[in-house]
Amino acid sequence: MIYKEYKGLNLPEIEKDVLQFWEQNVIFQQSIDSRPDDKSFVFYEGPPSANGLPGIHHVVGRTIKDIFCRYKTLQGFRVERKGGWDTHGLPVELKVEQELGITKEDIGTKISIEEYNVKCRETVMQFKSQWDDLTKIMGFWLDLEHPYMTFENGYIESVWYIISEIYKKNLMYKGYTIQPYSPAAGTGLSTHELNQPGSYRDVTDTTIVACFEVESCCIDKLNVAFNTKLENAHFLAWTTTPWTLPSNTALTVGAKIEYALVASFNPYTKARQNFILAKELISKWFKPEQEVQSIEELAVDEKTFNYFVVGTALGSALKGIMYHQLLPFEANSADKIEGKSFQVITGDFVTTTDGTGIVHTAPSFGVDDRKVAKENGIGSLTMVDLEGKFIQGMGFLSGRYVKDYRDEKDYKSPDVDIAIELKTKGLAFNVQKYVHSYPHCWRTDKPVIYYPMDSWFIRTTSVKDQLIANNKKINWKPESTGTGRFGQWLENIQDWNLTRSRFWGIPLPIWKSKNNEELCCIGGQQDLLTHIGNANASGLLSAEEVVENEKFKADFSAGKGDLHKPFIDRVTLVQNGQVLKREEDVIDVWFDSGSMPYAQWNYPFSNQDKFKQAYPADFIAEGVDQTRGWFYTLHTISTILYDQPAYKNVVSNGLVLDKNGEKMSKRKGNVINPFDAIPKYGADAIRWYIISNSAPWENLKFDINGVDEVKRKLFGTLYNTYSFFTLYANIDQFVLDEMNVTPIRERTELDRWIISKLNTLKKEVQEALENYEPTDAARAIDTFVDRNLSNWYVRLCRRRFWKNDVSADKRAAYETLYECLMTVAQLMSPIAPFFGEWLYQTLSNPLRENAVKNNTPLRHISVHLTTWAPIEEEYIDLNLERRVELAQDVSSMILSLRKKEQIKVRQPLQKAMIPVLNEQEKMLYQSIEDIVKAEVNVKEFEYVDENSGLFVKSAKANFKLLGKKLGKDMAAIAKKIAEFDQNQINQVEREGKINIEEGGVNYELVKAEIEISTSDMPGFLVVSENGITLALDISMTEDLLDEGVARELINKVQNYRKDQNFNVTDRIKINYAPESNMDRVIKKFGSFISTEVLANEIEPSASMQKPLDVELNEINTKIEISKL
């Protein structure tokens, strides 16, 4: 036996064998080494974090990566694929805290930073082996032996180098920003944590509209603005966080918003007051029916608070007006404020959608507040400490927690007391409960506040134009992510907050003197050691500092140095006669991963050539959630360093949801575990399902039934085709001779057709993969395998394989089918690397020896080492493809007519009739006649001439052409054309034009503007579809009926042979019960039957041993079949 025959398709089994083969023969390495050094295709692996288990969504991303790397390898590129691990950051730290049952405050007290970081280092690689397993079993080729690790000194120092370069460009500064902060946990929170599910919750807060009284010194300015003469007035400002009111230092208005000065009454004290608020929002706080037309009409009683609009002014006119501090205490007096305070400023974020159009501004507790205050030189007050309580010197608020952070039994919100205080003083206009969504700390369940903190920033805003320009050079898949989500993000870019007050991360390499005058940014390990040497030699350090420095150096000499905290914090440097201490923070992990193009090679300290070869990347792929993550950091760092994009092509894939479109989560129990699914269904089936189901950037609704379908449809069909081939190839001992194949031109039309289709397929797949559209590639292969190869080519060719001898025609059939299978194996191998490999090997192993000897394309032991088969344009014959398509359509139409009349295909019919308009059309049908006749069991085709009068034509407007010409008469004329009688149609055909009148206009229509088709043949069984019309003659003759019986008999005998497990070569003898009808059938078709069923004799017999009852159409009789 030349080709292995299998009991059935077992993908997981195949994959196990292939994996073993790959390992034993180091195929992955070979696939890289065999490609030239100077023709590289650069791929970057976005480092995953191994502190969690990989899920099915990782299979999606990694399948996409693998496809293009494998494809480019086949194209002859050298595709190195260095793996990598993201090892730092908050997720790791939080996990460790959880495991140890500690909080941030305990780090450095209950547990040393050193111990803590050791624990982080262990935890981060906790699931590495599972990740490696997944990578392996899913068939993702990645260099797992030499991955980059972001916690290694070599990696860290590269990152330092990058930071120092950015620093040198003067793009780094230390700033003070408002960040989410959890007083209960005593820690700042990353946006990552804030976006944990369930962080945002609806809470009910006390809201206050407070009255800020205009300073008497500014009342004149106010009167000018509103063109009035009042003695006092109050600004109205709304807040949902009354506890920030004591920290208020400004009121912000919109410069272009119109404000009104409204004379009315304080609802709580009933005193006459004048209020300023956005004109548009008057109706929100006052009832329109209570508006009066003059100030004299104002009157108050218990129920009515009427009001009068004194005047209006633009916000810009209010700028600079001072007001009384709302809640003055000892600790928040004006002299405690650095900068201006208690005045009206303008800001563009002010809206009139809610509140009063005047924004209470507390720069310490709001991002916008901080920004607008800074722009206007307004100082800040921070009346709440890091524990979330008011500082001392705040009167009745002193020492009170702004929210219930301690679960106190009798906790009373200061918000309420502030409201009461303001009400009694006549400084509250409105107090009410308000429900809104507010972020909570996911660990303590307590509300977060926004709090000012120190951080280092990268001034990304100053490279905005380059970032945008470089983004335009990137090929985004899909494009909208690049122009939309990413483009928009760049348009609104903010400075990058680089530092985190945490422990497990790359330390910020900046040392600073106590007086802030001296700053030093270290750019590498050696740089640091040199600085240490200089510092020690300076004589400015204490003995203790020198000892620590020496110890640090000694560790490096001994090869056990560590650039992490806490060791790095013990290093003291000296610059210009001043002692420098390290800025204690670590950097954002996203900076780690964005540095990988350089740091993975320890650039510039080593591998300079390697780096130059591998930068920028040709291709990267990650989830769309990385748009503002890795895609951004790669882009930004690359732009700052070299002013070019870090990657040329990027595929951002969508999410993986469950089959109902819901997010997968352990809680819902709808997760698909790849470690269960892959061994059960096979990685290839899953990979193919993922890719063929929808474009990578669409969300994937993962339905495991779909995987099953893919397995049946594609792999099952291919496997069946393979089995078919081997069944006969083994009998005939067929092995392809690469040096001597039948020239394509000498093969049958059907062979040339499938070869044409095959080359068209190659073209489609190649184009799709070049465009990073793997879905189109997979679907094209699906269609080819199912529709063309299996259901047309093989089905129609079966007879060629049954012949006994090995004729030239049979050989051509083998060669053709073989080529199709082998090409498909290669085309599919990037997506289905296992099955592609299996198919390639099992078909080519028998000829390997010769191929190696002759150095032909099939000399490679693995499909992944082969070279992408070139598209052979000369074999693409689109006319032939169209002809066969017509044959398929015609066959399908005849079959559907048969179906309608309940006539089995085994029953021959005399003729089909096809109306043809001209000789050309007739020739077209004639060219497919034989195929169709065999396919639908019809004896002859009759072509009916246009002028025979046998068929009816119909006309239809050509909308595309006529639309432009006729304009709004289109509809009416289309109707008239559809109603053309035969004479009118004939006129169009004869004269090439016809005149129609519509709405008084006479239009001349030419032939091209009218589509004429045959639609009916009265008196016959007719079907008309897609411009094809045909009729079937279903009248029966005795001959036809007898042949039907003969074919029926053949069918029964074949089934019997199958049931009895006869070999396909066994000869048989048939006896039948003597009966006149049977005699006649056998007389007419005996030899036909004999050939078909390999019967040596067919005889009537009155005495059968084991007769079978058979029903042959109308004939019920008995037969007996015996092996000879």
Place this chain on the structure above:
RNA sequence: AGUCUCAUAGCUCAGUUGGUUAGAGCGCUACACUGAUAAUGUAGAGGUCCGCAGUUCAAAUCUGCGUGGGACUACCA
């Protein structure tokens, strides 16, 4: 809240530059084929192309406004 994205048959998806019977596969029903047989074919049922408005002779397709799902960014008085 902003930005992006998606919405076509029960399900998963196609649908070219707007052009007149809106397609495929799965599933369902029925029938057939079978020297590939744990495969296959044919047919049938199944559509408010998310809604509304507009542009146009003509809209699943273009524009605007909504609704719903999802992602990201943020949380703002």
